[in-house]
Amino acid sequence: MRKDPVDVLIIGAGASGAALAWSLSETRMSILCLEQGDWPQIEKYPNTLRDWERHRYGGFSSDPNIRKWPEDYPINNSDSPITPVNYNGVGGGTVLYMAHFPRLHPSDFRTRTLDGVGDDWPIDYRTLEPFFAINDRIMGVSGLSGNPAYPHYDTAYPPVPIGTIGRTLAKGFNKLGWHWWPSDSAILTRDQGGRKACVNAGPCDLGCASGSKGSVDITYWPRALNRGVRLKTRCRVSEITVGKNGMADGVLYFDEEGKRQRQEASIVVVACNGIGTPRLLLNSGSNQFPDGLANRSGLVGKNLMFHPLTIVTGLFDYPMEGYKGPRACSITSHEFYETDKDRDFARGYMLTAGRGVGPLMAAVGGLSDDRPIPWGAVHRDAMDSEYGHTTALVVVSEDLPREHNRVILDPTLTDSNGIPAPKVIYRQGENNKRMHRHGLARAREAIEAAGALRTFTDDTIIRQAGWHLLGTARMGTDPEKSVVNSWGRSHDVKNLFIIDGSVFVTAGAVNPTSTIQAIALYIGDRIKRNLTKLFD
Amino acid sequence: MGNAQANSWNEEEGVLLSALLDTIVPSGRGGALPAAGALGVADFLAARVKDTAGFGDHISNLLESLSEVTAEHGSVPFHKLEGAVREEMAKKVEARLPEAFKRLVVQTYSGYYTRPEVTVHFGTGPNPPHPSGYELPPDDPEELMSLLEQVRVRGKRYREC
Numbered sequence: 001m002r003k004d005p006v007d008v009l010i011i012g013a014g015a016s017g018a019a020l021a022w023s024l025s026e027t028r029m030s031i032l033c034l035e036q037g038d039w040p041q042i043e044k045y046p047n048t049l050r051d052w053e054r055h056r057y058g059g060f061s062s063d064p065n066i067r068k069w070p071e072d073y074p075i076n077n078s079d080s081p082i083t084p085v086n087y088n089g090v091g092g093g094t095v096l097y098m099a100h101f102p103r104l105h106p107s108d109f110r111t112r113t114l115d116g117v118g119d120d121w122p123i124d125y126r127t128l129e130p131f132f133a134i135n136d137r138i139m140g141v142s143g144l145s146g147n148p149a150y151p152h153y154d155t156a157y158p159p160v161p162i163g164t165i166g167r168t169l170a171k172g173f174n175k176l177g178w179h180w181w182p183s184d185s186a187i188l189t190r191d192q193g194g195r196k197a198c199v200n201a202g203p204c205d206l207g208c209a210s211g212s213k214g215s216v217d218i219t220y221w222p223r224a225l226n227r228g229v230r231l232k233t234r235c236r237v238s239e240i241t242v243g244k245n246g247m248a249d250g251v252l253y254f255d256e257e258g259k260r261q262r263q264e265a266s267i268v269v270v271a272c273n274g275i276g277t278p279r280l281l282l283n284s285g286s287n288q289f290p291d292g293l294a295n296r297s298g299l300v301g302k303n304l305m306f307h308p309l310t311i312v313t314g315l316f317d318y319p320m321e322g323y324k325g326p327r328a329c330s331i332t333s334h335e336f337y338e339t340d341k342d343r344d345f346a347r348g349y350m351l352t353a354g355r356g357v358g359p360l361m362a363a364v365g366g367l368s369d370d371r372p373i374p375w376g377a378v379h380r381d382a383m384d385s386e387y388g389h390t391t392a393l394v395v396v397s398e399d400l401p402r403e404h405n406r407v408i409l410d411p412t413l414t415d416s417n418g419i420p421a422p423k424v425i426y427r428q429g430e431n432n433k434r435m436h437r438h439g440l441a442r443a444r445e446a447i448e449a450a451g452a453l454r455t456f457t458d459d460t461i462i463r464q465a466g467w468h469l470l471g472t473a474r475m476g477t478d479p480e481k482s483v484v485n486s487w488g489r490s491h492d493v494k495n496l497f498i499i500d501g502s503v504f505v506t507a508g509a510v511n512p513t514s515t516i517q518a519i520a521l522y523i524g525d526r527i528k529r530n531l532t533k534l535f536d
Numbered sequence: 537m538g539n540a541q542a543n544s545w546n547e548e549e550g551v552l553l554s555a556l557l558d559t560i561v562p563s564g565r566g567g568a569l570p571a572a573g574a575l576g577v578a579d580f581l582a583a584r585v586k587d588t589a590g591f592g593d594h595i596s597n598l599l600e601s602l603s604e605v606t607a608e609h610g611s612v613p614f615h616k617l618e619g620a621v622r623e624e625m626a627k628k629v630e631a632r633l634p635e636a637f638k639r640l641v642v643q644t645y646s647g648y649y650t651r652p653e654v655t656v657h658f659g660t661g662p663n664p665p666h667p668s669g670y671e672l673p674p675d676d677p678e679e680l681m682s683l684l685e686q687v688r689v690r691g692k693r694y695r696e697c
Contacts, residue, residue: 047665051650110697124697144680149693161672162680170683177686179693199669209666323660324670334693359658360649364642372641376623380564388659 006032009251009265011237011280013037014092015513016500016520017271018216018224019135023524025227027531033229034253034263036236037071037089040217045207052206053360057369060206062096063464064088071234073415075275076423077466082306084275084424084466090233091217093273097467097513098204098328099186099213100352101141103132103150104515107338108508111400115339117346117431118400118506122477122486123522125151131521132514138223139214139517140192143184149334157189160198162353165320165391166330169353172450178335183352185329186214186513200325203358213326235261238419240268240284240293240496247535248293248496254417267527267534269497271520274304274469277502278407279422281473294473294490294498299483301408303401303471305507308428308461310436311354311366312443313392314452320391322356328394330355336442337509345434347398350509351443354392362387367464393447395439397432398509401471428461436461468512473502487526488519494535499523544582544592545599552599553578555615559622560644569657572648580647581640591643594636601629 007029010017021033046055057066062085064072069088077083087095106125111118133153135141142157159182162170166182173180187198198212211218225231234256241262243249250264270277278301284293292300330353337348357366363383365371373382405426413421444455476482479491484503490496499520501512508515527534545553554573561572585592605628606614614625630637648654652662 045666048667049664050652050662052664054646054650057646105694106697107695114695114697144684146688148687148691151694159675161675163672166675167679167683174683174686177690179687179690181684181687182680199667200672201665201669203665210669319659321659321670321672323665324672338693338695358649358660359655360646363645363649369642369646370638372638372645375560375641375644376626377562377619379560380562383658384564384569 005250005264005266006030007265008032008267008269009034009263010269010271011251012092012271012273012276012500013090013221013231014271014273014500015094015216016516017092017269018220019517019520020269020271020499020524021229022138022220022224022227023521024527025224025229027528031229032263032265033231034235034237034251035090035231035233037069038233039090040095040207042207042209042211045209047201047203047206048209052203053358056206056361057364062087062205062467070416071236073419074413074421076410076413076421080424080426081428081461081463082308082426082466083463084469085464086273086275086469090221090231091215093467094215094513095207095217096205097511099326100328100511101139101184101186101514102332102350102510103518104508104510104512105149105337106151108506111347111506115346119476121505122475128515128518128522129153131518131525134521135514135517139186139219140188140195141184141186141214142189144182147181149179149181149337155184159183160185160187160189160326160329162330163321163325163355165322165353165355168316168320168391168450169393169446170331172446172448173333173335175449176446178333178446180331180333183329183332184514185326187326187329188212188214198326202323202325202327202355204326204328236415236417236419237280238283238417240270240280242286242288242293242493246288246493248493258417267495267497269499271500273500274472274502275407275422275424277498277500278472279409282409283420289492294483294492294496296492297480297483299474299481301472302403302406303474304405304407304424304426304469305399305401305471305504306426306466307396307399307468307507307509308432308436309397309465310395310440310461311392311458312395312440312447313390313456314447314450315386315454315456316389316391316452319388320356322388322391323358325355327355327357328352333446336439343438345431345438347400347431347435348509349395349397349435349439351393351439351446352396354394356388356390359383359387367462391447393443395436395443396509397435397439399507400429400431401474401506402429407472468501468507470501470504470507470512473498474505475503476505488523497523497527544585549599550578551615552602553581553595555622556598556602556626557644559619559626560641561648562619565657569654572644575648575651575653577644577647581643584643591639594639598629598633598636598640601632602626605629
């Protein structure tokens with residue numbers, strides 16, 4: 001049972017775990033990462049198969065409850081209008097993400113001070129700026145410098161072509177005098193270091209078989225492993241253990257044969273994101289921590305934030321060729337991102353262009369296959385005259401932290417090792433509902449200004465869009481009101497760090513991976529700078 | 537009829553199912569796009585019966601219901617009815633068994649829109665997206681800068697803090 005102790009044990013090989021492993025690998029510390037899943041088998045990504053589209057709704061779904069791989073854990077989503085999605089394996093969510101790679105805005109770190117809602121972070125945009133830059137370089141971020149929605153920063157690669165869809169929507173935004181800009185994308189537009197430039201295949205959410213998309217299995221991990229970090233796959237951590245001194249002393253895990261093992265460590269780092277991290281902490285209760293590890297604040301699992309999404313689609317009288325190019329990366333508008341006191345809601349949202357979809361996705365109704373378009377004679381009209389002539393604007397809205405929205409342990413549901421599974425309890429807030437009404441109207445206005453023949457609006461938030469899992473172990477200066485400090489260290493357990501999306505204090509209204517990784521690199525930097533007084 | 541289908545339905549059921557699939561996705565574009573039954577989507581469904589719990593029962597129930605509503609309508613078998621009448625019969629079945637019918641529709645679309653004979657007509661071509669991808673010309677830098685000019689001129693859109 002006993003394993004050689006390591007200096008640093010990282011749980012989870014996704015976006016944040018990989019970044020931290022690389023960051024710490026320049027030290028002399030022994031570093032081990034345990035990952036419950038396996039290395040992605042790039043040659044088996046479904047977008048190399050003729051029937052690639054249907055795998056999105058089955059064995060390669062982003063929803064673990066549908067995918068049901070041995071390494072997946074079930075998530076009880078019966079009390080939430082949004083279902084969390086993920087990928088359990090080396091690379092984590094970056095294997096299936098769309099690689100739209102914006103940063104949080106400076107104001108996202110000061111929502112209480114600026115707008116009287118949410119809470120201020122103990123760090124700010126300027127603190128993270130150098131780590132955004134490092135991360136952009138390693139992930140391979142393309143874009144166009146000079147976006148007036150942000151303080152200036154340089155991008156390494158030219159933007160992904162905005163395409164017919166981007167040009168069309170840009171003209172609409174310009175007519176209205178609204179902000180827009182080519183998307184920042186973690187997608188190479190030039191060959192780099194053995195990775196190929198994007199071939200504009202489209203379905204980034206089914207894995208990138210050409211290696212153009214910056215997923216951490218091909219960005220951070222090769223670098224970290226090359227510098228001596230060890231990564232063990234098929235190892236599912238069930239519990240973080242604590243010694244009599246109140247410090248974490250290691251973990252218990254199930255190895256690939258299902259045998260219970262122990263790994264000792266001087267520092268334990270949790271990198272399982274907004275659902276997996278609170279699940280593990282809540283599963284690590286003990287006499288010293290009866291309500292779950294690092295949970296003296298009672299906030300582990302609480303303040304769960306998604307980015308509720310809705311879509312407005314426009315039909316145009318010319319082909320959009322939307323299947324060409326990364327599906328979520330074209331242009332984006334931050335016109336309504338910042339608070340405007342004349343509106344009936346605080347904070348704001350992003351409008352982002354969605355390129356078209358493949359014919360099957362169009363026919364079955366989108367991300368989930370439970371809303372097929374009409375069958376029969378009208379089906380032919382819809383597919384033959386409308387397919388390929390549409391474009392969409394996605395309303396990506398800021399979700400404010402509310403303690404009601406939370407992750408708990410399900411009383412009966414377990415994974416294949418018998419470890420209690422998480423349950424998500426979530427309601428869309430009133431502020432967010434008002435924001436969505438505004439966003440849908442503005443998206444429709446933009447698409448009409450772009451020349452659409454007609455628009456289609458779905459008023460409901462998209463269930464299958466729980467990609468962004470934030471806030472369930474928030475950072476802060478007050479141990480009564482937060483789980484970790486400004487550099488990810490648990491207030492309660494001084495050698496326990498949390499480095500993933502769960503430390504977010506507010507959600508912003510952009511895809512979070514860029515900021516998650518910048519935070520992980522920042523925490524790595526703080527650990528390195530404070531090695532001699534790490535546990536003070 | 538393929539082997540997979542042969543293992544799932546008898547000949548009469550196979551004819552009925554194929555006609556129902558033709559009704560769900562009729563032929564189009566002047567015949568360039570075959571109907572779902574004619575394309576052999578029933579074989580795809582037979583494979584799904586083997587790997588999807590309960591789907592076989594759904595199809596059996598739908599076919600039984602379709603035979604009933606067709607018999608109520610008259611003596612002409614479903615597959616010999618004119619297209620609009622077939623659709624009317626199928627809608628009656630959908631009203632009786634909405635969930636099962638929706639599952640059949642989704643699986644029919646899945647079988648149909650993943651066939652290269654079909655995808656070639658929808659831009660994505662007969663091959664999977666990788667490794668070749670698609671030709672997407674780079675943006676004309678001058679056009680892009682011109683489009684962005686007014687955004688630049690308008691200036692900062694974030695708050696200092």
